[in-house]
Amino acid sequence: MTSSNFTEQLAQAVKETERIVCSYLPEEKGFQKTIFESMNYSVKAGGKRIRPLFMREVYRLFGGNGAEIEPFMAAIEMIHTSSLVHDDLPCMDNDELRRGRPTTWKTYGEDMAVLAGDALMVYAFETAAKAFQMGADAARAGRAIGLLAEKTGIYGMIGGQTVDVELTGKPVPREQLSFIYRLKTSALLEAAMMIGALLGGADERQMAAVEQMAADVGMAFQIQDDILDVTSTQETLGKPVLSDEKNEKTTYVTLEGLEKARETVREVSRRALSTLKTLPGEHTFLEELIRLLAGRDR
């Protein structure tokens, strides 16, 4: 059960994360005002902020306490948002509603939404590079930027999106579905937690454990997403339900059924929790967070 203490802690942590992410957004002035507005519109639409949240918590687990983590927290949220803006485009998922509001292309037009997604992606790297002027160890910050790009790109999130798009409407073997989930959803969580660990001072063995834990959290998160798409309501989710059916997408639920899906969420979450136990630091908050995500209803 979630303790009321944790609920307060989480609300506070999300609030701080929001503040940090938003402090790196561009000021809405100058000839390019519209692109600044569309970027900020998308980022400020809300969301769980779990990537920057996990990043900071893992950073702290390893004793990190500097400001160098902040540009990376903002960067990973910008990357996540960039992917949503492009995902919603008419030529992709053609979604008009996200987090209870019109999607970026519905508000700013398709051309501006393409540019807003591009802008958020590049600004993420511009923001992350600010760590070099914030006293971060240059070699470590360099590796963190490399990790961020690797887990975002063709061997990470974008690679997963590609296979996902290609296989829409087609039967998807189990092996490929795992591949898609690992890349599309886990990769950014892996980047978040690994960057936190790296900048916090983790060694290579710990980095590998963190990567595995993040992969499991991502898998649980994605399967829970599939479950909610068939069991929740638009009011609760803030976006249309049954979208996978509409888009003819094979999901873990269509492939294995609802019961097996629920069991798998519990199983991979348990594995993530065991991995967490092998890491240093105070685990309680992360433990409760992983449990909460596995049982979330939106």
Added chain:
Amino acid sequence: MTSSNFTEQLAQAVKETERIVCSYLPEEKGFQKTIFESMNYSVKAGGKRIRPLFMREVYRLFGGNGAEIEPFMAAIEMIHTSSLVHDDLPCMDNDELRRGRPTTWKTYGEDMAVLAGDALMVYAFETAAKAFQMGADAARAGRAIGLLAEKTGIYGMIGGQTVDVELTGKPVPREQLSFIYRLKTSALLEAAMMIGALLGGADERQMAAVEQMAADVGMAFQIQDDILDVTSTQETLGKPVLSDEKNEKTTYVTLEGLEKARETVREVSRRALSTLKTLPGEHTFLEELIRLLAGRDR
């Protein structure tokens, strides 16, 4: 006049640049094969490769002779190509032909073209980050990545594209047109030459001179583009002419007339050549290159 010696040198330099850029492209295998193919299709479609070419020449001007420049050369060409792939989309310029071949979206579909542009953009940063493992000074490589992002993003190329898209079909004051050209076209050339200078070991005064020179080269390049759009043929250019008229775009030519445009190309190119004279190293190749671009017919 262009000497035959220079022509040979240029052909050789373009060939080497192509080889370097292509050596960083992904192998076309695995579940994500299609995204790899669409990226490589776009980059291998050809082009003048002037950004990586200028980068390497400026690097050499300052005595640079390592391999650390190579990932940045590949990165800047990927970024340039990414912008072309998204520019050609139906919701942007809606172009079906580029360099004599069907555009990426015509060949791979709109969804894959959105992802291919995203993939090239992120892979550019993943590639640039390889410099950290190639013996580059970490602080310098960090600043180079920051520069690359800054000149690509909302205060650079993407910022310029945004204003360009917004003002299409509307009257554009002279001040805003200069702003668009500086960002849309000059910014990436500035990144190219400044990264070359930085990694080559330029001091701050020299960095500022290189930035100014690149801004002028970019301005000449863009105005020459406007000129060719009304004076050349599709056969010579490898893309449709009169596209600015079709897209109702204000250009330097529509604003100032053909004669003034030609004069300005000569004037800013001359200024770039004067700035070049203040820099160290052997200038002949760069001088001839700047002259060639000012007088190019495609």
